[in-house]
Amino acid sequence: MPDIRLLAEVAPTHRIFRRFWPYLRPHRAILGSALLASLLSTAAVVGIAPVIGWGVDAVTAGDATRLGWAVAVMVALVVARLVLLHRSAVLLSEAGERVIRYLRDLVVERLAGAPLRFVEAHRTGDLLRRSTGEIADLTLFLRDQLPNLISLGLTVVLTTGLLLVYSWLLALLLIALFLPLAVGVVLWFNRSAAGIFGHRAAADAMMTATFTETLNAHEALVAPGRPQEWVRRFRADNDELLAVSDDTVRVQNRLELFGLVEGLATAALLMLSVWLVRDGHLGVGTVVVFVLATRNLFESLLTFAALAGQAQLARVGLARLVDLLEALPSSSSEPGEPPPPRGDLVAEGLRFGYTDDADVLHGVCVTFPAGERTGLVGATGSGKTTLVKLLAGLYEPDVGRVRYGGVDLRHLDPSDLRRRIVLVPQQVHIITGTLAENLALAPGSPDRSDMRRAVGLLGLDDWVDRWPEGLDADLGARGDRLSAGERQIVGLLRAALVDPAVLLLDEATADLDPETAERLEAAVERLRAGRTLIVIAHRASSIERLPRVVRVVDGRLA
Numbered sequence: 001m002p003d004i005r006l007l008a009e010v011a012p013t014h015r016i017f018r019r020f021w022p023y024l025r026p027h028r029a030i031l032g033s034a035l036l037a038s039l040l041s042t043a044a045v046v047g048i049a050p051v052i053g054w055g056v057d058a059v060t061a062g063d064a065t066r067l068g069w070a071v072a073v074m075v076a077l078v079v080a081r082l083v084l085l086h087r088s089a090v091l092l093s094e095a096g097e098r099v100i101r102y103l104r105d106l107v108v109e110r111l112a113g114a115p116l117r118f119v120e121a122h123r124t125g126d127l128l129r130r131s132t133g134e135i136a137d138l139t140l141f142l143r144d145q146l147p148n149l150i151s152l153g154l155t156v157v158l159t160t161g162l163l164l165v166y167s168w169l170l171a172l173l174l175i176a177l178f179l180p181l182a183v184g185v186v187l188w189f190n191r192s193a194a195g196i197f198g199h200r201a202a203a204d205a206m207m208t209a210t211f212t213e214t215l216n217a218h219e220a221l222v223a224p225g226r227p228q229e230w231v232r233r234f235r236a237d238n239d240e241l242l243a244v245s246d247d248t249v250r251v252q253n254r255l256e257l258f259g260l261v262e263g264l265a266t267a268a269l270l271m272l273s274v275w276l277v278r279d280g281h282l283g284v285g286t287v288v289v290f291v292l293a294t295r296n297l298f299e300s301l302l303t304f305a306a307l308a309g310q311a312q313l314a315r316v317g318l319a320r321l322v323d324l325l326e327a328l329p330s331s332s333s334e335p336g337e338p339p340p341p342r343g344d345l346v347a348e349g350l351r352f353g354y355t356d357d358a359d360v361l362h363g364v365c366v367t368f369p370a371g372e373r374t375g376l377v378g379a380t381g382s383g384k385t386t387l388v389k390l391l392a393g394l395y396e397p398d399v400g401r402v403r404y405g406g407v408d409l410r411h412l413d414p415s416d417l418r419r420r421i422v423l424v425p426q427q428v429h430i431i432t433g434t435l436a437e438n439l440a441l442a443p444g445s446p447d448r449s450d451m452r453r454a455v456g457l458l459g460l461d462d463w464v465d466r467w468p469e470g471l472d473a474d475l476g477a478r479g480d481r482l483s484a485g486e487r488q489i490v491g492l493l494r495a496a497l498v499d500p501a502v503l504l505l506d507e508a509t510a511d512l513d514p515e516t517a518e519r520l521e522a523a524v525e526r527l528r529a530g531r532t533l534i535v536i537a538h539r540a541s542s543i544e545r546l547p548r549v550v551r552v553v554d555g556r557l558a
């Protein structure tokens, strides 16, 4: 079965930043400038404590000139920090917006070109959550939290360096007292964080999926009365989300132990300082620098800990997004041959199953000569739609191949193939908007004169002009102003705009009113001239008109 990679429910976070780096590469210049500005602004903050210490020593020594210099340098540092902080925030948010825009484009482009099997194998809500929700969360993280995290991380590193320079003895004692406890707290948090945050994201996606399906299936749910079963299912998803959210909060609370560690370490440090000053090992200025810098260090670590939960959430979201991007091949990765203008369409030993355990097609062999008309008939569920999707190259066969003009469809350029072989499905998808906006979805960016020409070619001028707005008629939300037959008329117009060599038509099974059925059949008659036509025929009138009929019985040709 599937030649596709399925998405993991809990996406792996393993080496996530290394996997994400290629997506950041186009923006490395602006990211580098933002980081540099951040580094300089942090260095300015860290530099304030030694300047205060310098000033204290100057006061103790009664040196007015040195004190003047200390004040001037401090003012310069404060001003430099303000300017650099603003600059780094602006640059980081600009870089973040660019990365996000790039990711959005990439996800949409890859999803648009994703194999049908991939889209069908996942819940719409899950894909929606990964391609919108995760990106929105990432935007917030990049804009609001990442700048803080970077500056806090730099503060911790630079302050530790400063402490080592001022008194390596005191600094080492601080590190010896504080580090094991701090590392212990972080390890305890990390042990459960990746798993629990991953489950929370999965539960969130499940809720989105159920919610999306509630909206999509609204009619089916409401028609039989109160959709209790669905409400029950929705509540179960909601309860699951609540339970994992509680677990997440419990894990996040572990970081509050940092407060306790800070209290213990500060008390120990103060006692040691008093002892060292009394014995003449340290000056008062150094102790002032130490106390200020240590406070800075602990405050940074505490804020860092508070942000770590958000960072973990962003990491999991990033992993889910990267998992989606990695599962979808880039459209430029496999350029194929251009398809020949005309040719026979030949199925050779096609086997295909939607799942591993059951084949729907069991070795189908059939030839559709160029320019001929063929009907496919068979009982419901016999595999007709599956067969035409394989013939159109929308699915790849598990075994066997489909050849057009002698070339395996897998070797043809996918976008050229979509123009040469066109499938008009039973349920033509209509977007909310006008007829012209719907026709514009046909490949090749057709303009209004192309659209009018297609309408004329299919003899549908009166159908379009019965609306005063003509091509600009509003088709309603998802096309709800159109009947099933009229949706297929839009599908035929899109096909006419593409001018394919092979037209595959899966006739609508819904009862069509005689006028629409007649209009549709007339349009197919006009469109079929000079093309290969394969129709999944449900109406007796269609079957009668077709010179050749192939019967599908349980995934085989009779």
Ligand SMILES: Nc1ncnc2c1ncn2[C@@H]1O[C@H](COP(=O)(O)OP(=O)(O)OP(=O)(O)O)[C@@H](O)[C@H]1O
Pocket: 120, 354, 355, 360, 378, 379, 380, 381, 382, 383, 384, 385, 386, 387
């Ligand atoms: N996306 C899918 N995922 C899993 N199974 C599917 C999917 N689409 C179709 N099937 C199954 O494959 C089998 C063949 O379905 P198919 O739609 O090809 O039949 P059909 O002959 O076109 O039926 P109908 O005349 O009702 O449209 C059915 O058992 C169906 O349940």
